[in-house]
Amino acid sequence: QVQLVESGGGLVQAGGSLRLSCAASGRTFSSYDMGWFRQAPGKEREFVAAIRWRYGITRYADSVKYRFTISKDNAKNTAYLQMNDLKPEDTAVYYCAARLSTPSALNLDTYSYWGQGKQVTVSS
Numbered sequence: 001q002v003q004l005v006e007s008g009g010g011l012v013q014a015g016g017s018l019r020l021s022c023a024a025s026g027r028t029f030s031s032y033d034m035g036w037f038r039q040a041p042g043k044e045r046e047f048v049a050a051i052r053w054r055y056g057i058t059r060y061a062d063s064v065k066y067r068f069t070i071s072k073d074n075a076k077n078t079a080y081l082q083m084n085d086l087k088p089e090d091t092a093v094y095y096c097a098a099r100l101s102t103p104s105a106l107n108l109d110t111y112s113y114w115g116q117g118k119q120v121t122v123s124s
Helices: none
Strands: 003-008 010-013 018-025 032-039 046-052 057-060 068-073 078-083 092-100 118-123
Touching: 003 092, 003 118, 018 032, 018 092, 018 118, 032 068, 032 078, 046 068, 046 078, 057 068
Parallel strands: 010 118
Antiparallel strands: 003 018, 018 078, 032 046, 032 092, 046 057, 068 078, 092 118
16 A cells, blocks of 8 residues: 655745655655645645656646656655745645656656645735
């Protein structure tokens, strides 16, 4: 059973930075894709960023490219989302997700395992 535990997030002013962490357990994650998604009030869940664990290949949504960085720590089985230059429109609940790695695009919402979600609020 894969378990994903998120930490980080919170309240920040526009232009500030936050980091989310996703600690994974239950598997060896070298064969997994790890992703971050977010859902704002009244909106559908959307892709933010993902990483193919074995190769370190990353993909980002256009809205966060060059501001957010996804990374991983193999020894800690933990993925991170560093968020810089945050904007009010980044306000959402952020979810960590995992799936067995497939050839399909990293941004496709076919992830099997999900964290509990962390609130990120950016004030203007």
